[in-house]
Amino acid sequence: MKLSSLALFLLFPSAVFSQYKGFGPVKWSSPVGGKIFTAPVLHDKQVIIGSAAGNLQALDTATGRAIWQASAFGPVVAQPLLDNHTLYFGTYNGYYAVDARNGKHLWHFKTGGEQRIGGKGLYTMQPDSLYMEDQYDLYLSAPATDNKNVYFGSSDHHIYALDKHSGKLRWKYKTNGPVHGGVATSNGIIIAGSWDTYIYALNADNGQVRWKFKTDEDAKYHHILEGIQATPLVYNNTIYLGTRDTKLYALDLQTGKEKWHWDAGDPWIVGSAVAKDGHIYVGTSDSYLLVDLDAATGKEYYNNKGGGYVFGAPTLAGNTLLYGDFTGRLFMLNTADGKVLDTLDMPGRRQHAGTVLNSAGLIDFMHNAGKADPALFQTTVNFMEQLYQLGPITSAPVVTNGVAYIGSADGHLYAIPLR
Template sequence: MPILVYLNYNPFMKKYFTVIALLGSFTVLAQKNAPLTNKSFAANAQHNGVYTTMNYSAFGGVKWKFTTKGKIFSSPLIAGSKAYIGSEDHNLYAIDLQSGKQVWKFATNGAVSSSPAIYGNSICFGSYDGYYYMLNANTGKLNWKFKTGGERKVGAKGLWTMKPLNKYMDDLYDFFLSSPVFNDDINNPTVYFGSSDGKFYALDAGTGKLRWSFKTNGIIHSSPAVYHGKVYFGSWDTYLYALNAADGKLVWKFKTADQPVYHLLEGIQASPTCGNGKVYFGARDGYFYALNAEKGTQVWKYSANNSWILTTAAVQNNTVYFGTSDTYQFVAADAHTGKPKFVYKGNGYLYSSPALSANTAFFGDFTGKLFAVNLLSGKATDVFIVPGRKLNAANVLKDDTLNFAHAAGGADNSLYQTGIDVMNKLYTLGSVVSSPVIDNGVIYFGSADGSLYAINLIK
């Protein structure tokens, strides 16, 4: 068996190490300065959503299922021989890719709804306990942790005029914390993320020491994208920001639509995607935007008919793909003009960001379905149904489709408690809010049923 010897650079120790790999009948291309190959919902710092040029179009059998004790909104990270995922049970898990068995878990004091990111041999994620953590990816041992000003959900008294008007209410659709993203500067490895304290942070990835921070006027749950020396992110103050990635100086900011009282707390929850010299993102004002990445000027915007857009877009072949909330639509739009190429309608809210495999997009919906949609025809080629949906769809859905009033069963829709009750009922379907990741012919995604699924794919 041939032997490959190459140098691997550790960006935190700033040293090269000799690595010996045994190769079979395939070729491995090792880049001297590249971080550990990984795949996550943000497959790279630009969030382009493209995972493979291999065209998988259908689902095979379940390879394995790993179950936690809390709902999973975090999206998986696949790196080396492990999958990493956060859970509302306060833990981050490392799972063996072949067996689906736990390798280690790391406990925090809050729900882990941020998606992990890896650089070198270290993994970073955030928790509702107010800390962002950096762990050894192999052992789960703590390297460092950084305390923010506190993490919380967006909320307000009498949110959206719900009753009782004097009661503080968490936004039931604020699922995620900001997920960290690394730059690719081997001399100054930096990790970026936003916080509920309204600040955007840049830390030394090796030590966890603060490099700089930038204050906005709203909670930041959007995950950043790094592109051409700038870092982009959205805030609940309705602005998308572009900062100099090196020093955090403001380059420009773009304001989405002003919100009437009824649409209180509808800033930018989605994470931006960069490509083609543009930055793409959706907002809760009902529009999807394309901006000039250098100047921050609007190139085009797409109306989602007052529907929120929470997903991170995928960009491929001059087409941008994203999902909508209340209209349940998966949209393929021309990346240069915003003109729609096709629209596919799911069965419920689309909060799961698309993962692309050549001519197929994979994404989940709130009713517990994972779709495979052909990008040439705009039609579904297959659907995977989470077990909870099979058990509970007849009692929860109307005509196999999410209908809030039907799920409420006649309860007063103006009451905040009704919203809580309906959401808990919908969660029994195994809602897919987690964004899928494709690696080596397997698709991985989390579910509100508390499980991480590994499903074989078919070409």
């Protein structure tokens, strides 16, 4: 099994041969103290989740009862990665390793500083003298490991390799922008995308560049359609990576040569892709789609349109595809044809959809802005605060033993049986 495939299995294990038809009643839900932007991780009979409250918690998979809690000293906004009994994750205070059995801190590495993308008059929002943070830049770089190192990107523009046991620096490579996209490893190659619009392939041993691939820049819309937030998928010697330039790229792992790209139109592709049996599945932002593409050609087989941004990766579970969106709705699709088998709404969506979403049940910026000036940064901040009332799902479900575990920005982790 390739390391990239192993990493996907650890993050998104599922009952491969199960036939599911829908969601059962919520088995349990547990508050974790802050918004959840990353996927849970399974370890033995524990489900481990990080939150924006700055802690990492392990809960009993059967009951949701707390087993241990560890302070993360900052919001957990980089997808945690489990490697044997060690959990690696990032916060705005740096990157950490903890013992997954008890939450004991093993090491901490301080980068040159982690922060959201930002600037004065960001994307021409007003007032142009005000420093603004990108309200959609929800994640830091998801780490990856091999048998020696842990790798991740940083807001300080570097891609890092640390000894995974001690946390000591082995090498770092400087790009020309923040690296908030996750890292993938395969056959001694490290792959990561930077906000400088390049996808980099580095030698795992020393950080030397093997190749780099330039994605599109955006001068027309003041750089809003550029940057990389997703984690690369390595499948059949090909890298699949979506970007804010509206495209999903398929690149040769060894050379970086483009095989094809799929253009979503205007939306970003923020979430990571998953693959099975020659198909690539990925979500889009403003078109609210989950699409099924041919891995060899990029041909679109089908899409499912929901009501909000799809920022998290989908999860394959038996005959189904599970994913959530920013409106707080969880979808179950038939993998073969994209038919919606079932949906389940977060409590916030059930309570607030009538006021937060438009009459068609869609996220609609102008609907929420009302009479406010859409050019003002504060209008965007207010808009996002309204969306968070819905309990957005911004990460992948994790499935084991017929139960899906899903985190929500409403601050709860949910255990949902599949039937």
